[in-house]
Amino acid sequence: MTIPDNCTFCGLCCTLTVRLSEKDIKRIEKGSGRKREEFVAADNDGKPLLKRENGWCTFFKREGRIGICTIYENRPNNCRDFPGKRMCDLAENPIYNYTDKKTEEGKRIMQLLNNAPTSATSEEKIKRSQEEAERTFKGISGK
Ligand code: SF4
Ligand code: SF4
Structure with missing residues (x-):
């Protein structure tokens, strides 16, 4: 699956629970140089999940309004x-209807929601966000 057509690189999806396979874990260890204890958490049944910090995936980084996966490859x-x-x-x-906006995590989620696309978001706004993301990625990779 490639990036969705209306992606604004808001980073909201990096707040979701992510299950990991053994293959995922090995690939991430090799590619990131980080040990599994550093990024693997467990669900109630002991199955591996991506670790989160303050609600965010441990590999998520924010540059201005743009959300970045630091292990994208x-x-x-x-x-x-x-x-x-x-x-x-x-x-x-609807899961976001129950976000507690008073907590730090809730405040950050609301910031991401403001930049996430909905069915009412104009094509122009999506285009602007995608251009901003492209500039951000170029700035990081230096290309
Ligand atoms: S629009 Fe936001 S939530 Fe949707 S795929 Fe892109 S980064 Fe993830
Ligand atoms: S930061 Fe990367 S690894 Fe983490 S949830 Fe987002 S896309 Fe997945």
């Missing part, structure tokens, strides 16, 4: 498959 298959369709509608998911 080696990211887990779950992340590669998201959202599984051409358009992202995560911002309209």
